[in-house]
Amino acid sequence: MRGTGRRADGRARRGGEGYVPLQAEVVDIDVESTNTYLLSLRPIDDEDETVEIDYSPGQFLMVSVFGLGECPISIASSPTREPLQICVREAGRITQGMMAARVGDVLGIRGPFGNGFPVAQMKDRNVAIAGGGSGFATLRSLINYIADHRDDYREVTVVYGARTPQDLYFTSEYGSWQAADIEVGITVDMMDASWKGNVGLVTSLLSEIDPAPGAAALCGPPMMIRAVAKDLLDRGFIEQEIYISLERHMKCGVGKCEHCTMGPYHVCTDGPIFSYDRVRDLI
Incomplete structure (x- = not known):
């Protein structure tokens, strides 16, 4: 470097x-x-x-x-x-x-390495952020960036799901996001005796919160990405403004080893952030 x-x-x-x-x-x-x-x-x-x-x-x-x-x-x-x-x-x-x-x-x-979420293009837009499992770690960077530039964005919604309450990440930060006027919805697949929140898929949170159309950022298992993208499209979002962070096994980070090739793309250099219209048929 x-x-x-x-x-x-x-x-x-x-x-x-x-x-x-x-x-x-x-x-x-x-x-x-x-x-x-x-x-x-x-x-x-x-x-x-x-x-x-x-x-x-x-x-x-x-x-x-x-x-x-x-x-x-x-x-x-x-x-x-x-x-x-x-x-x-x-x-x-x-x-x-x-x-x-x-x-x-x-x-x-x-x-x-790679590109990032188009935070400049998201300015003055509503932003919906949806994560599942370990994919939420990538989205934390974007959430805190928006929180620190909150006046640059309109309505901001975060929905996140994990397998169990013990698998949820960054639980101590949800309150600070809400204090920054970010709506936060959390769900789990399997509850325990201590859990008082939502149980179900991330899409169930979208039905409850009903985010306004704008830009979106997604990261998580492919099944979740497909389901959330479909739900957002039904709500008036457009494919070109739904941004997906893709996870692939990468060896070099500079587009040489071919380990992360997906269709015509090297995820490490062409991504890992893609608009949904570019990768819809590949995930």
Whole structure:
């Protein structure tokens, strides 16, 4: 990754694509669920100075555990806030290595890669955000970005579903989103004795909230994406303004390895954010 000078506070600024990992110190760890951690990172240069990463909501990093390998992880933080954060769900030996890290340990990061949600095009529009399962980590970046630029957007709705109450991410933040005049709906597939909220599909929340047409951002299992997209189209949204964050197994991040090829697209470089009209028949 190439350096682009220093900020006014003296910290190095760096961003863009690259092949050589930058070191990133783990500075905090939050447990989101039994198999998911939120890691806060401090990218550092060879002189142990903090490096700022320029990114947009929806982009991802290639994160490495030295000696194990690397894998793509969505950026869960907003560029309007510090620190840089990734949400890691246990899915194999590399993510297990990330979750075994302790504060003070060092990971490697490359990126950011891909495109982001078109936050400028969403301005002065109603925005509906729908997530399912671990896909909600990607959407947290967008939600907090909008919350920090709340006057730029009209009505904002967030709906999110997980398998059980214990699988819900970022539960401590729902109140702050509501305080920012964002309507939040939460549902689970299977309730327990402690759950007093909605039980059912994410689309059941849309029926209850009835978001006004505008722009939309979706991330989650393909079945959820298809169902939510259909529901939004029935409500007057248009395909070109429904943005999907696609998850694929990526190896390089720069469109060379072909692991993330989907139809005519490389998800790592053409995406991971696509308008629904471009990928409707591929998911």
